[in-house]
Amino acid sequence: MTAADWTGPVAAILAMAAATYMVRFAGYWIMSRVPLTPFLRAALEALPGAIIVATVVPLAMRGGLSAWIGVAVAAATMLAVRKDIAAMAAGMGAVMAARAIGLP
Amino acid sequence: MHAPDSAPRPVPCTLAGMVEGARLSVPMLPGVLVFAAAVGAASAEKGLTLGQAVLMSFAVYAGASQLLALQLWPEIFSLSAIVALVVVTTAVNLRFLLMGAALQPWLSRGPAGPVHLGLAGLTDANFVIGSRYHSGGGQDAGVFVGAGVFMWIIWTLATIPGHALGHLLTDPKRFAIDMVMPLTFTVMSVGLFRMRRDRLAWPVAGAVAVITAQLVEGFWFIIAGALAGSLAAGMFRDRS
Numbered sequence: 055m056t057a058a059d060w061t062g063p064v065a066a067i068l069a070m071a072a073a074t075y076m077v078r079f080a081g082y083w084i085m086s087r088v089p090l091t092p093f094l095r096a097a098l099e100a101l102p103g104a105i106i107v108a109t110v111v112p113l114a115m116r117g118g119l120s121a122w123i124g125v126a127v128a129a130a131t132m133l134a135v136r137k138d139i140a141a142m143a144a145g146m147g148a149v150m151a152a153r154a155i156g157l158p
Numbered sequence: 159m160h161a162p163d164s165a166p167r168p169v170p171c172t173l174a175g176m177v178e179g180a181r182l183s184v185p186m187l188p189g190v191l192v193f194a195a196a197v198g199a200a201s202a203e204k205g206l207t208l209g210q211a212v213l214m215s216f217a218v219y220a221g222a223s224q225l226l227a228l229q230l231w232p233e234i235f236s237l238s239a240i241v242a243l244v245v246v247t248t249a250v251n252l253r254f255l256l257m258g259a260a261l262q263p264w265l266s267r268g269p270a271g272p273v274h275l276g277l278a279g280l281t282d283a284n285f286v287i288g289s290r291y292h293s294g295g296g297q298d299a300g301v302f303v304g305a306g307v308f309m310w311i312i313w314t315l316a317t318i319p320g321h322a323l324g325h326l327l328t329d330p331k332r333f334a335i336d337m338v339m340p341l342t343f344t345v346m347s348v349g350l351f352r353m354r355r356d357r358l359a360w361p362v363a364g365a366v367a368v369i370t371a372q373l374v375e376g377f378w379f380i381i382a383g384a385l386a387g388s389l390a391a392g393m394f395r396d397r398s
Binding site for chain 1: 184188189192206207214220227234239240253254255256257258260265266277278282285293332334337338339340341342343344346348349350356359360363364371379380386388390392
C-alpha cells in the first residue's frame with residue numbers, strides 16, 4: 055500500500071473530527087463569556103425542547119407517512135408506559151412495518 | 159425557579175452519576191447499534207478500510223454527519239474535496255453549538271476535566287439525556303459525562319460489524335435508520351414540555367424549522383427553528 059492510499063481518507067477524517075470538536079466546544083465557550091441575563095436564561099431553558107422540535111418535525115416530513123406513524127407510535131407508547139426502550143422499539147418497529155407494506 | 163446568580167452552587171460529578179448516565183443510555187442502544195452498523199456499511203461501500211471506519215466513528219462520533227459525508231466521499235482527496243467534507247460535517251453538526259450553549263449554565267459549575275470529556279463526546283444522545291435529567295432537578299454532571307462516554311464506546315465498536323456485514327444493510331431506510339435520531343428525540347421529549355415555558359417556543363421552533371426545510375437544503379432547519387423557538391421563549395418570558 056502506498057502512502058497516497060491512506061493519507062487522503064485519514065486526513066479527511068481528522069479534519070472532520072477537528073471541525074466537530076470545534077462546534078462541540080464553541081457554544082459552551084461563547085456562553086461562558088456572555089453574562090446570563092434573564093432573557094438569555096429563559097432562552098437557554100427553552101433551547102433543548104426547541105432543538106428537539108426543530109429536528110423531529112422536518113425530518114418526519116422528509117421521512118413520509120411511515121415516519122409520522124413512527125413518531126406517533128413512539129410518543130403514544132412513551133405516554134402510556136413511560137419506558138424509553140419500549141417507546142423506541144415501538145417507534146422503530148412501526149416505521150419498518152409501514153415501509154414493509156409499501157407506505158411512503 | 160432558579161436561585162439568584164450571586165451564589166451559584168457547585169455541581170458534583172460522581173461515579174454513581176456516570177453509571178446512571180450509562181444506564182439511561184441503554185434504551186437508545188438498539189437505535190445506536192443499527193445507526194452505527196449503517197455507518198460501518200456505508201464506509202465499507204465507499205472503500206474505507208476497517209481501521210479507517212473505526213477511526214472515523216471514534217474521532218468524529220456524529221452519525222448523521224458521518225453518513226452524509228460518506229455519501230459525498232470522493233475517490234481523489236484533493237484539498238477542495240476535504241474542505242467540502244469539512245463544510246458538510248460542520249453544517250450537520252452545528253446543532254452541537256446550540257446544545258453546548260444550552261448545557262453551559264449547568265455544566266460550567268462542575269469540575270472542568272470531566273465536563274470537557276463529556277463535551278468532547280457531546281451528541282444528540284447525551285445532550286437529551288442530560289437535559290431531561292437536569293430539567294427534572296438533577297445536578298450531577300456525571301450523568302451527562304457517563305452517557306457520552308458510554309455511547310462513544312458503543313458507537314465505535316458497533317461500526318465494526320457494520321463494516322464487515324455491510325451487504326446486509328443495503329437499504330438503510332428499510333431499517334428506519336433515517337428515523338433513529340427523530341424517534342430518540344420524540345421519546346425523550348415526552349416529559350420535557352413545560353406549558354408556561356414552551357407553549358410558544360415549541361410551535362415557533364416547529365414552524366420556522368418546517369419553512370426553513372422547504373427553502374434551504376441540508377440541516378439548517380435545526381439551527382433556524384431552534385434559535386427562533388429559543389428567542390421566542392426569551393422575549394416572551396414571564397416577568398414575575
